[in-house]
Amino acid sequence: MARQVKELGFDSGSMEATEDFLSSAYTPMRVGGKAESTRTRVVRHAAGGLVVDRLSLDYTMAYDAGCLNRVCLVTMAEGTLVDTTGGAEEVFGPGDTFLLAPHDRPYSGEVCSARYTITMFDPALLGQVSTADGPVALTGARAVSADANRLLGSAVAHVRDHVLTDPDVDAHPMLVANAARYLASATLRALPHSAPDREAGDGRDATSRTVRAAVAYIEENADRDITLADIAACVPVSPRAVQYAFARHLDSTPLAYLRRVRLALAHADLKAAEPGTATVTSVAMRWGFAHPGRFAAAYRSAYGRAPSSTLRA
Structure with a gap:
């Protein structure tokens, strides 16, 4: 049976429950598993429009999803993620921090026995932290260099480990807003x-x-x-x-x-x-x-x- 804890956690071996949860937490999607064991675990921390999820899958899960309407960064700790959006395959592995998909486009792929972090924020922040006079779009999934990949991974870790896990974070909206802009700035420097x-x-x-x-x-x-x-x-x-x-x-x-x-x-x-x-x-x-x-x-x-x-x- 699926288990949800105050909308902060999910732990289930049911593909139907997993599809329902992921569709609610991210965007409407269809998922499928390729193993006898299909356990999915998610722990979420969120405040002020910033969301960080820690996910663990002990099987290969395929997905076909709609638009996220948010900048969605993925940081891989174990396993692989294969992006198949548009028909071409691109593989991401441990240590990679990358853009899962443009915020306004559907996406597809599969996650293979993985432990990873998903971090999401409002795409409007990219324009707020840049010197551009209008909206800013991300035009590639991978970081422009190995150093840029490390910088972006460190920014995600800072938000995940030092901001959103604080039990009093909701009482400090300025701190959350600063962290969101810091993450958006790191994203622009890296991607x-x-x-x-x-x-x-x-x-x-x-x-x-x-x-x-x-x-x-x-x-x-x-x-x-x-x-x-x-x-x-x-x-x-x-x-x-x-x-x-x-x-x-x-x-x-x-x-x-x-x-x-x-x-x-x-x-x-x-x-x-x-x-x-x-x-x-x-x-x-x-x-x-x-x-x-x-x-x-x-x-x-x-x-x-x-x-x-x-x-x-």
Whole structure:
């Protein structure tokens, strides 16, 4: 009998139950098994539009599925996945992190005795984190290099292991939003896409006035979930022009500046906290810092001491 636990887990040896669950969790699909044992296990963690599923299949499962309407990344730990979309076969194995299918197209293939992670997010995030002035499409499934594949796999692992598994993640929407954009940025760095190169942009609006307006907006709205597109719209110029302006006048990026402002606000919270009323982790998460070690390193670099020392003081 199938077993579902608060919509977070699935464990069944029934192909009918597996098809129903996968159709509900992803997109309508038909599946079939090629073994006497057809056990499928899924554990899901999700928040704020980010979804990470850990899947384990001890058999070969074929699938024919509809459009996902989300960017869907697969990270293989064991076994293989054979993509047959369009008639051609492409095989992915352990260590590969790749795009399962374009978000707006049906797909097909088979998974062979595999243990893997599926990570999904809104495709609109790709446009928000790029310097393009419109939507961005992913144009290839494989990473552009071995280093790019490792980068994307690390981004998935960060979201999977340090963000979505936190029991209090729903209380920190800014942290989840930052993690989603981080994952979208890593996806654009790793996979082929339609966004133009930065060098192709027009730098006419990359002025000191653009920087002043953007800095003022960032400092007034650092407690909100703001994006590069939001920062550009406040000027108003293109996202690419804001990137150029910060590089030219501040030797930085708008989002790096936003992180520095939030680090300063976290510093102020740590200084003001009453003993026993806050922790370093809770303050870091409030300002969108998901990884305690990275927050501590950035804090020490900026303030010359550990955040825990500031809190104790």
